[in-house]
Amino acid sequence: MKNKEWTMRITEILNQRRRRIRRNIEAMRLRRIRRNTRPNYTHCMNCGTKLKGMYCHQCGQYALDIHQPMWKYIRQYFENMYQFDGKVWMTLRLMFTRPGFLTNEFNEGKINSYVHPFRLYMFISVVFFTFFFMATERITGRALLTMAGEQIPDTVMSTLRRADATALPDTTIYAYNMETLRKVLDARGATQADSLVRLHYEDRGDELNLVTIPRLLFDSCLTRTALHEENQTEANILRKTAKLGEMDEEELFYHNMPSDSVTGRITADTYDWMTRIDQKDQLHHQATASFVLGQLSKWTPMFLMFLLPLQALLFKAFYPRRRYMEHFAHATHLSSFLLVLMAVPASILLWEFNLGRDNDINTGTVQDAIIFLSPVVLLFYQLVSMHTVYRDGWGKTAVKCLLTSGLFNLLAFSLAAMLILFLVLKAIGEL
Numbered sequence: 445m446k447n448k449e450w451t452m453r454i455t456e457i458l459n460q461r462r463r464r465i466r467r468n469i470e471a472m473r474l475r476r477i478r479r480n481t482r483p484n485y486t487h488c489m490n491c492g493t494k495l496k497g498m499y500c501h502q503c504g505q506y507a508l509d510i511h512q513p514m515w516k517y518i519r520q521y522f523e524n525m526y527q528f529d530g531k532v533w534m535t536l537r538l539m540f541t542r543p544g545f546l547t548n549e550f551n552e553g554k555i556n557s558y559v560h561p562f563r564l565y566m567f568i569s570v571v572f573f574t575f576f577f578m579a580t581e582r583i584t585g586r587a588l589l590t591m592a593g594e595q596i597p598d599t600v601m602s603t604l605r606r607a608d609a610t611a612l613p614d615t616t617i618y619a620y621n622m623e624t625l626r627k628v629l630d631a632r633g634a635t636q637a638d639s640l641v642r643l644h645y646e647d648r649g650d651e652l653n654l655v656t657i658p659r660l661l662f663d664s665c666l667t668r669t670a671l672h673e674e675n676q677t678e679a680n681i682l683r684k685t686a687k688l689g690e691m692d693e694e695e696l697f698y699h700n701m702p703s704d705s706v707t708g709r710i711t712a713d714t715y716d717w718m719t720r721i722d723q724k725d726q727l728h729h730q731a732t733a734s735f736v737l738g739q740l741s742k743w744t745p746m747f748l749m750f751l752l753p754l755q756a757l758l759f760k761a762f763y764p765r766r767r768y769m770e771h772f773a774h775a776t777h778l779s780s781f782l783l784v785l786m787a788v789p790a791s792i793l794l795w796e797f798n799l800g801r802d803n804d805i806n807t808g809t810v811q812d813a814i815i816f817l818s819p820v821v822l823l824f825y826q827l828v829s830m831h832t833v834y835r836d837g838w839g840k841t842a843v844k845c846l847l848t849s850g851l852f853n854l855l856a857f858s859l860a861a862m863l864i865l866f867l868v869l870k871a872i873g874e875l
Contacts, residue, residue, distance in 0.1 A: 465542075483507030532567075535559040539781055543825050544832025547774045551833075561776040565752075565783075569745055572783045576790060577741040595717070596632070600664045604634045612658040616644075618701070619666065620716040622657075623649040645697050651675075652714060654697070662715075669716040679703075679710055739867045747863060751856055752776055758848045763834050774833055778826055785822060789814040823849060 484507065487493065488500035498507045535558045538545055546558055559567075603609060622641055629637040640661070644654040652675050657666075679698040702712045752775050759771035826849060831841045 484509045531557070532559050532564075535564060536784075539564075539777060540784075542832075543781075543829035544774070544777075547770070547777050547829070547833045550773045551770045561773045561780070565776045565780045568780050568783045569748065572787055573741065573745050576787075577737065579791075580737060596628070596661070596665050600660055601629075601632050601634065603660060604629065604640060604658070609634070609658070610636055610639045612660055614656050615659050615662050616654065616656045617662065617666075618652060618712050618714045619655050619657075620652055620669070620672075620714065621650045621718050622653050622655045625657075625717055645693060647693060648697070665717045666715045667717070669714055671710055671712075671714050676710060680708060683708070739870070740864075743863060743867070747860070748779065751852075751859075752779060754855060755779075755848075755852050758852055762844045762848060766834070770833075774829070778829060781825060782822060785818060785825075789818050 483495050483498055486495060488495055488503065488505055488507070490505040491500065491503045493500050493502035495507055499505070500507070535546065538558070546561070549558060550561055603612070622643055626637045626641045626643075629640060634640060640658060642656040643649075644656070652672070679701065682695045682698050685695075698710075701710050703710050753772065755775040755778070756768060756771040759774060760766070760768055763771070823845070827842060827845045830836075830845050830848075831838060834841065836844070
């Protein structure tokens with residue numbers, strides 16, 4: 445008997461809380477509707493119809509105050525185009541705190557009080573993929589530099605990572621690709637790369653340059669190479685055209701290089717840490733990576749957008765009595781939550797990789813926890829959302845949630861694997 449009373453009391457408390465939340469939401473809805481509903485003039489400036497709100501019911505023109513400050517024009521642009529006002533914050537808060545509530549509101553016709561499901565998804569998708577592919581491009585470039593620097597022994601790198609590495613004995617030489625060597629050292633964890641590889645002529649970058657580097661690095665990875673003929677030709681031309689006392693940096697560079705007094709050819713020894721084959725491979729890898737990333741940035745948003753009606757079809761198969769658009773709104777809200785949720789682990793993983801903390805003891809544990817918890821949180825969110833939207837019992841909802849989630853992930857991963865395989869084959873010229 446007592447258990448029954450406790451159950452009834454808990455049910456009543458939950459019902460009261462639900463009614464209180466709905467009243468608060470209705471109050472916020474009314475405050476937002478009543479805000480800015482009085483135009484600054486009485487008749488539409490476009491068609492002359494008497495105004496009864498901020499929009500003309502005859503031609504649809506917004507009652508814009510043309511004498512307002514510039515910042516209000518910018519704010520109204522974001523509000524009208526992206527609904528980036530108080531409505532978007534309320535929509536995001538409800539999406540996180542009350543799974544399925546926004547879908548029910550949309551299905552009941554309460555559309556204008558929140559950001560439209562598809563517009564919300566598009567806004568989140570644009571922001572997510574813009575930052576994601578910008579970060580991924582940088583990470584990919586760093587990974588390619590790390591691969592290019594594998595010829596530097598680990599024992600040498602461990603010495604160069606020390607705080608006192610700049611005090612190591614050094615040597616000054618003429619060498620190629622020294623700017624890239626700087627980037628490679630930085631990618632492999634040498635935080636003082638600019639001090640370790642000191643370019644005497646910064647503007648020359650990877651061209652033939654006078655550079656001071658640790659003797660340890662010179663002995664481990666630099667090899668003597670022939671002077672590029674284009675440098676010899678350039679030196680001859682600049683020496684003939686240079687004016688005494690008015691030489692620029694490039695003319696001064698070639699003027700100071702040792703040369704034969706009879707033939708005028710440069711006699712300085714030159715070095716490089718990359719062979720011509722390595723340079724071609726590096727350029728090929730960079731071109732391939734850029735192509736794949738460019739294609740992924742173009743196709744991934746469209747791929748995820750294609751998954752929305754597919755997920756809605758799965759919901760339709762398990763809940764055939766509901767209209768398809770109700771399932772589509774539900775799938776859109778779930779995908780919006782997924783993108784916001786995945787932004788956190790994606791940012792952490794990219795940050796960890798960018799810092800080169802692969803050998804950190806705690807990194808693996810943190811990554812494993814993030815990778816494990818993210819799908820668990822998403823599955824739990826979908827379970828609560830399906831229970832709220834379709835109003836089945838928890839047991840039946842749990843079974844349908846597992847089935848729909850499993851089938852959807854299987855289809856999504858299969859299609860994603862086919863898309864990636866297609867892009868890779870196209871990048872290497874097989875298609």
